[in-house]
Amino acid sequence: MIRPTFVGAIDQGTTSSRFLIFNQRGEVVALHQLEFQQHYPHPGWHEHDPEELISSVEACVDGAVVEFEKQGHTREQIVAVGITNQRETTVVWDKTTGKALHNAIVWTDTRSQELVRKLKHRIGSSELISRCGLPLSTYPSISKLLWLIENVIEVKEAYEKGTLAFGTVDSWLAYKLNGGAARNIHVTDPSNASRTMLMNLEALDYDSELIDWFRIDPKKVTLPKIVRSSDTEAYGSLASTSLKGTKITGCLGDQSAALVGQKGFTAGLAKNTYGTGCFLLYNVGPKPVISTHGLLTTVAFDFGEGKRMYALEGSIAVAGSSVKFLVDNFGFIESSSKLSALAEEVEDNGGCTFVTAFSGLFAPYWIDDARGTIFGITSYTQRGHIARATLEATCFQTQAILRSMEKDSGKPLTELAVDGGMCNSDLIMQTQSDFIGIPVNRPAMRETTALGAAIAAGLAVGVWNSFEDLDNVNSEGRTIFQPQISEAEASKRFARWEKAVQMSKGWLNDE
Numbered sequence: 001m002i003r004p005t006f007v008g009a010i011d012q013g014t015t016s017s018r019f020l021i022f023n024q025r026g027e028v029v030a031l032h033q034l035e036f037q038q039h040y041p042h043p044g045w046h047e048h049d050p051e052e053l054i055s056s057v058e059a060c061v062d063g064a065v066v067e068f069e070k071q072g073h074t075r076e077q078i079v080a081v082g083i084t085n086q087r088e089t090t091v092v093w094d095k096t097t098g099k100a101l102h103n104a105i106v107w108t109d110t111r112s113q114e115l116v117r118k119l120k121h122r123i124g125s126s127e128l129i130s131r132c133g134l135p136l137s138t139y140p141s142i143s144k145l146l147w148l149i150e151n152v153i154e155v156k157e158a159y160e161k162g163t164l165a166f167g168t169v170d171s172w173l174a175y176k177l178n179g180g181a182a183r184n185i186h187v188t189d190p191s192n193a194s195r196t197m198l199m200n201l202e203a204l205d206y207d208s209e210l211i212d213w214f215r216i217d218p219k220k221v222t223l224p225k226i227v228r229s230s231d232t233e234a235y236g237s238l239a240s241t242s243l244k245g246t247k248i249t250g251c252l253g254d255q256s257a258a259l260v261g262q263k264g265f266t267a268g269l270a271k272n273t274y275g276t277g278c279f280l281l282y283n284v285g286p287k288p289v290i291s292t293h294g295l296l297t298t299v300a301f302d303f304g305e306g307k308r309m310y311a312l313e314g315s316i317a318v319a320g321s322s323v324k325f326l327v328d329n330f331g332f333i334e335s336s337s338k339l340s341a342l343a344e345e346v347e348d349n350g351g352c353t354f355v356t357a358f359s360g361l362f363a364p365y366w367i368d369d370a371r372g373t374i375f376g377i378t379s380y381t382q383r384g385h386i387a388r389a390t391l392e393a394t395c396f397q398t399q400a401i402l403r404s405m406e407k408d409s410g411k412p413l414t415e416l417a418v419d420g421g422m423c424n425s426d427l428i429m430q431t432q433s434d435f436i437g438i439p440v441n442r443p444a445m446r447e448t449t450a451l452g453a454a455i456a457a458g459l460a461v462g463v464w465n466s467f468e469d470l471d472n473v474n475s476e477g478r479t480i481f482q483p484q485i486s487e488a489e490a491s492k493r494f495a496r497w498e499k500a501v502q503m504s505k506g507w508l509n510d511e
């Protein structure tokens with residue numbers, strides 16, 4: 001009897017790690033998920049313990065394999081593993097010892113604000129985007145790496161000695177899960193490398209002019225080798241866990257993975273993922289398109305010749321994290337899933353607009369000096385109004401991003417595919433459809449990010465041989481939310497939001 005094959009996916013997100021096992025139909029047969037600790041040592045700082053990222057992933061692999069074997073399968077049926085990860089988050093380690101030299105600086109972290117402000121004055125700063133697709137801000141990995149080299153003695157020493165290794169979370173995971181310094185697998189894929197500001201978008205390799213511009217000495221810091229998102233050799237294999245010996249054959253940044261999981265393989269398709277942050281990726285085809293309206297250009301995926309695509313991206317720094325903020329900091333609700341119920345206690349936002357600029361505002365505004373601000377509070381304001389204003393903030397930013405995307409691409413989107421934690425709320429998805437005036441299409445199987453990593457890994461080893469083989473994957477049971485308010489009403493509400501954004505500017509100007 002031929003036993004079916006399965007693919008594993010490590011999904012290392014901002015708030016939790018997961019391991020999922022998919023069958024060839026793209027169905028989840030086993031899943032294990034663990035939250036890990038968030039460290040906020042100062043206002044605007046956000047760190048993860050790199051060792052905890054690894055141990056949580058290892059525990060998830062073991063947990064899911066136990067569940068898988070309880071169903072009568074054997075671990076040998078898992079033929080490959082893919083990695084997907086929170087992007088930009090920066091890890092530095094000593095390549096001789098394999099030990100991390102500092103906590104990982106998370107993508108949301110704004111400590112490099114002053115450094116970025118100075119860099120913006122350096123000649124050529126406005127031209128960087130045409131090479132790497134990203135504008136200068138605290139968001140890309142480079143600002144975090146420069147801050148670490150300038151401010152952390154151990155990192156500076158390793159840099160001077162030439163033993164410093166840099167990686168985004170995918171590189172760190174591949175390195176450690178392969179056994180660290182012993183095997184020294186130090187790689188990344190173009191979707192992750194395109195978030196550093198050091199990769200040339202066309203060449204899909206490090207750009208010596210960018211490296212020079214940032215005044216990094218490439219002899220003193222080892223950058224991960226950039227390899228395809230799907231590869232049978234480069235990512236090595238798991239050196240520990242119950243899947244010891246299983247090859248890692250796929251790697252994608254989480255937003256690229258979600259695009260792949262939604263099967264956004266061709267130009268013109270888009271998805272929006274409502275996780276900790278919210279990220280809209282629009283496939284623009286095999287050539288990069290540089291935005292002139294506040295969006296980023298990123299590598300969508302690189303599955304080899306003819307299967308390499310770019311995306312325009314609208315990044316929102318705060319989405320699900322604003323919901324978590326109401327839970328953890330204010331105790332408004334006991335869990336995120338209760339947000340909709342609280343918001344439904346009232347009819348509307350009661351005149352409140354919440355600009356959730358906890359890390360400044362990302363796309364399409366790029367306002368570093370804004371911070372979270374609630375406008376319109378009166379004695380009438382209830383917790384339900386704040387709940388509504390909170391969920392609306394993500395929907396308004398998506399609306400702003402779509403307007404920019406239309407201007408950059410010249411084509412209005414006709415439907416938006418969605419996924420991520422916040423999309424579990426019908427109210428949020430209905431609000432989103434109302435604001436953008438097009439249908440919002442939600443899959444029944446919402447683990448699209450992990451599915452994307454599994455697809456990247458499975459394509460490498462022949463679980464699927466082409467995109468066409470994936471036609472029936474994740475296509476059934478989708479829910480469509482249709483707009484229920486007029487365009488005029490949507491525009492009126494959006495104008496209010498834009499006014500609030502303008503008023504939130506400059507809060508940190510005097511610091």
Ligand SMILES: Nc1ncnc2c1ncn2[C@@H]1O[C@H](COP(=O)(O)OP(=O)(O)O)[C@@H](O)[C@H]1O
Pocket residue numbers: 013014015016274275276277319320321322323324336337338339340420421422423424425
């Ligand atoms: N029903 C819900 N309503 C609103 N927000 C939700 C709901 N369920 C989860 N979330 C939010 O989604 C986020 C988690 O989504 P997820 O896609 O797992 O994120 P990540 O990959 O960034 O860790 C959390 O910030 C949580 O607040």
Ligand SMILES: O=P(O)(O)OC[C@H](O)CO
Pocket residue numbers: 013014015085086087088107253254255275276277278
């Ligand atoms: O953790 P998420 O899903 O919000 O994604 C994080 C992004 O990759 C940051 O760019």
